[in-house]
Amino acid sequence: MIRAIVTDIEGTTSDIRFVHDVLFPYARERLAAFISTQQFAEPVKSALDTLRAEIAQPEASAEELTQTLFAFMDEDRKSTALKALQGLIWRDGYVNGDFTGHLYPDVLPTLEKWKSQGIDLYVYSSGSVAAQKLLFGYSDEGDITHLFSGYFDTHVGAKREVQSYQNIAEQIGQSAGQILFLSDIHQELDAAGQAGFRTVQLIRGDGDTASHHHQVSRFDDIHPEQIPS
Ligand SMILES: CSCCC(=O)C(=O)COP(=O)(O)O
Numbered sequence: 438m439i440r441a442i443v444t445d446i447e448g449t450t451s452d453i454r455f456v457h458d459v460l461f462p463y464a465r466e467r468l469a470a471f472i473s474t475q476q477f478a479e480p481v482k483s484a485l486d487t488l489r490a491e492i493a494q495p496e497a498s499a500e501e502l503t504q505t506l507f508a509f510m511d512e513d514r515k516s517t518a519l520k521a522l523q524g525l526i527w528r529d530g531y532v533n534g535d536f537t538g539h540l541y542p543d544v545l546p547t548l549e550k551w552k553s554q555g556i557d558l559y560v561y562s563s564g565s566v567a568a569q570k571l572l573f574g575y576s577d578e579g580d581i582t583h584l585f586s587g588y589f590d591t592h593v594g595a596k597r598e599v600q601s602y603q604n605i606a607e608q609i610g611q612s613a614g615q616i617l618f619l620s621d622i623h624q625e626l627d628a629a630g631q632a633g634f635r636t637v638q639l640i641r642g643d644g645d646t647a648s649h650h651h652q653v654s655r656f657d658d659i660h661p662e663q664i665p666s
């Protein structure tokens with residue numbers, strides 16, 4: 438019996454194009470000025486220290502770190518520091534109404550149904566927890582954060598590592614076999630599966646023939662009650 442569902446965001450609840458064509462450029466355009474003006478103020482100061490630790494350069498200047506962040510954005514590196522800074526910059530965009538968090542239309546009704554069935558809902562994304570709360574707090578369908586019992590980001594580990602899912606199961610307090618993980622990326626599902634999670638792959642665009650996970654194109658095609666333990 439599935440007691441908890443953990444969902445990815447990009448490519449799963451939300452269009453990858455919203456993340457890559459709206460969120461990422463918004464942060465990129467503002468990053469240099471943001472760091473220049475905020476580098477001595479929290480929480481930016483701590484994020485820059487995190488980045489110095491990530492690259493093992495404790496003396497790196499704000500200008501050097503900015504160049505590192507541009508390189509990380511070019512390669513879509515899931516750096517905890519980059520994700521924290523992007524989330525801080527995106528906050529202005531959501532609050533000012535520049536954009537709302539994209540949700541596929543099948544997501545909200547299905548999350549509400551699962552919640553009403555007593556299934557606890559969680560989010561796991563490389564985007565920071567703060568960024569996740571913004572996307573769902575300022576979503577196309579309004580604030581839906583009340584549906585979620587918790588959020589996980591790279592602080593529990595990378596999404597393709599088995600240990601990350603073991604950490605999530607421990608924090609949720611459910612056995613791995615009673616947790617369903619939803620993602621569009623089969624390598625993430627592989628790691629979750631190796632940790633004992635049940636898995637379903639969302640195929641929102643191109644198919645994935647290299648995957649062995651059960652595949653659906655919409656949330657309402659997922660039936661947790663039919664997933665055997
Ligand atoms: C909170 S929405 C932005 C997600 C993000 O920044 C990102 O890099 C998505 O990466 P993921 O590994 O979760 O697909």
Ligand SMILES: [Mg+2]
Nearest residue numbers: 445447448621
């Ligand atoms: Mg994804």
